[in-house]
Amino acid sequence: MSVIDNVVASVTVPGETIPRVEFLPVTVELLRTLWDQYGPLMFHQSGGCCDGSSPMCFPEGDFRTSDQDVLLGRLDIAPAGGAPQVLDFWMSSEQFEYWSHTFLTVDVVKGRGSGFSVEAPEGVRFMIRSRLMDGFGPQL
């Protein structure tokens, strides 16, 4: 079995030079399974109550993004040498104003249910772990 590395996003926020999002190996592994089931996928970071503050994973295009969203990065989960399997990671612009100083790591934990996110039936859900980004701080 091949060892999977963390997948770090490309830089897509205009004017920036460092990535903002990464997938852990366990995340990549789960996403490859879900990709086989649902086809191309995307993430939109949620806020608000109950299942909020979670990254929601949808079939690509199922959630229509708009000018009110920021593309935080693109992440390719394809195995080395395989055809690209690229997911876009989105967040609403208003939420980004409060999140922009943190780097996001998408992890997988045991759990039950998460809006219409596609991983829920597997008995797991995606979860964000955060760390401060170099050179960024809360906008005091």
Place this chain on the structure above:
Amino acid sequence: MTIYHPPGSPDSKVTFKPRYENWIGGEWVKPVKGQYFEDISPVNGKPLAEVARGTAEDIELALDAAHRAAPAWGKTSATARADILNKIADVIEANLEMLAVAETWENGKPVRETLNADIPLAADHFRYFAAAIRSQEGYFAEMDGSMTAYHYHEPLGVVGQIIPWNFPILMAVWKLAPALAAGNAIVLKPAEQTPVTILMLVELIGDILPPGVLNIVNGFGVEAGKPLASSPRIRKIAFTGETTTGRLILQYAAANIIPATLELGGKSPNVFFKDVADHDDAFYDKCQEGFVMFAFNNGEVCTSPSRALIEKPIYDSFLGDAITRTKKAVLGNPLDTDTMVGAQSSNDQLEKIMSYIDIGKQEGAKLLLGGERVDLGGDLAGGFYVEPTIFEGHNKMRLFQEEIFGPVLAVTSFDGYDDGISIANDTLYGLGAGVWSRNGNIAYRAGRDIQAGRVWVNNYHAYPAGAAFGGYKSSGIGRENNRLALSAYQQTKNLLVSYSEDKLGFF
């Protein structure tokens, strides 16, 4: 003090069935694909029952049943429907302890809350909407001497409802009562974290409602919620949950040109003005309790007062007293009536709360209390428990801006009225808020200046039927818990009637 026996034990008020099906057309129906999932109790982390894992096929069956039932149900008299709602309320009341213990076991919240809030409020909510529909009148306007415009309330037909897991029965009832009162047939999907107690309720009230008027399909959002929300066979969708799914539901509603009501949470400020500390009296004690309300329902409330804003002159003393008060909040067995803080609803919820405690520390917020997961040991060792946690920090920190949905409070100070209101309104959300002052003028002004749908003034976390509830800003669209909710489930029919023999004269 009472400690209820856990479900399944010989003396328990509750016995769960090993397996729960979908409720369609007035009977239990197995899921078309024959799949089930485990419902986990957060009290001990163990499965309590199996539940049907519904899919689009089951949603279609439920919609078939609802469409069969809707025409006749929509033509019943308001009197008959009110009578049914009152009967449902009586049944809920007669089964108060059973439903309360079951709700606590499935959700993890303390039984003192289910006994005194969730279940009694659910019963009262049905009674409120029974009264509301009985007393609702159409209206007319005289256009001129021979023409009158009559306005009738008509049901929408078949509606979809998607329910959250934090108050599984009560949140279902908030949506069911107005929809039924208004004469709609319903397809409802409970949260996959907490489907069973709604099914226990429907088992009790199933024979009161005509078959097909209320249909319940269980399952996951992507497999059952999505086909319901996106179906062209519903005339309205109601959802309580988070922002991304809320937007998605609006997109589906747009495709079908149907209305949607959304309740999407908040980050509610709880604002304490300096005069609350003018006297050490009963009111000061009430304010202190108001501060600790962040731990109510383990913090799993859309309106949780998760940002405490304290005016500078009293900041140290008020906060000091409040921390002492919070330390007295008893965390323990949710089935013990002395317990004030129970289990978080699921493992992933617990993990998310811990991740926020981590980012709070990284951002430089100062941990004043708690911050750890708790192992209660014994039979409860596998449960999901977190200490009530208090951080001091700044409103721009993520801790202050995101709904953690756990017993985690972010505290900061403010310098005068304008600063207090400015911090209170510096949030994406606008669902709830608290204002505390002995000065009626200040309390009034603050209540009006805070951009939120519900501002509690000198109280918090009361949810009486009749008080309108809903969000400003990104907290959603629409109002529940008040007769206004009827309009979300009704069409307006205008009959424009001419009482004249004279032609218009155009042709």
